[in-house]
Amino acid sequence: DVKVTQSSRYLVKRTGEKVFLECVQDMDHENMFWYRQDPGLGLRLIYFSYDVKMKEKGDIPEGYSVSREKKERFSLILESASTNQTSMYLCASRFRDRGLSGELFFGEGSRLTVL
Amino acid sequence: QKEVEQNSGPLSVPEGAIASLNCTYSDRGSQSFFWYRQYSGKSPELIMSIYSNGDKEDGRFTAQLNKASQYVSLLIRDSQPSDSATYLCAVSRYGGSQGNLIFGKGTKLSVKP
Numbered sequence A: 001d002v003k004v005t006q007s008s009r010y011l012v013k014r015t016g017e018k019v020f021l022e023c024v025q026d027m028d029h030e031n032m033f034w035y036r037q038d039p040g041l042g043l044r045l046i047y048f049s050y051d052v053k054m055k056e057k058g059d060i061p062e063g064y065s066v067s068r069e070k071k072e073r074f075s076l077i078l079e080s081a082s083t084n085q086t087s088m089y090l091c092a093s094r095f096r097d098r099g100l101s102g103e104l105f106f107g108e109g110s111r112l113t114v115l
Numbered sequence B: 001q002k003e004v005e006q007n008s009g010p011l012s013v014p015e016g017a018i019a020s021l022n023c024t025y026s027d028r029g030s031q032s033f034f035w036y037r038q039y040s041g042k043s044p045e046l047i048m049s050i051y052s053n054g055d056k057e058d059g060r061f062t063a064q065l066n067k068a069s070q071y072v073s074l075l076i077r078d079s080q081p082s083d084s085a086t087y088l089c090a091v092s093r094y095g096g097s098q099g100n101l102i103f104g105k106g107t108k109l110s111v112k113p
Helices: none
Strands: A004-006 A010-013 A019-025 A031-038 A042-049 A065-070 A073-078 A087-094 A110-114 B004-006 B011-014 B019-025 B033-038 B045-050 B054-058 B061-066 B071-076 B085-092 B101-103 B107-112
Touching (some): A019 A031, A019 A087, A019 A110, A042 A065, B004 B085, B033 B061, B071 B085
Parallel strands (some): B011 B107
Antiparallel strands (some): A019 A073, A031 A042, A031 A087, B004 B019, B033 B045, B054 B061
């Protein structure tokens, strides 16, 4: 069965802390994505990765960075967390060969609260 | 700014009725269109995809695409209380990086028993 696993379902951090959100997929997908979801704003793309060691900025990359050292793992990093980064973070993955037709598989989400 | 627009709802329909969800998009070059369902507190899951003009049926779900009007819709026949969820319309971006999707903000559907 398809599986995208996010390391933490709920996190509470303080302003200025460095935060790591981990995502692992077991489907050998090339493409991986990080979104955040906020009420009234919908799903917004932060960063995505076509393949290992590749990354591209999405619509709202400011304040975030990513790492893709292994195919199955895509990490989102908040270098210095701020209260406006309180949100639900969703990781997703997809086969590259399916291109624009490919289904996105989502993880269960990580709800981050920054105090 | 390329956008995907949906009515936020809530859309309320009685059990057994047809629920009609609508989506418009601004990028004329978009090629792929998706409907995701998201239950409260859960992550989105794909329920329909459509790539060419016309209708595509899968069980109780029918997706309709009109590229000339830049319009996508989802019909749910014989609506059930278990269909109560937020439905997200997603559209592929044309050009630029491959495979990016733009999501609408979602329409909340409530099916009353």
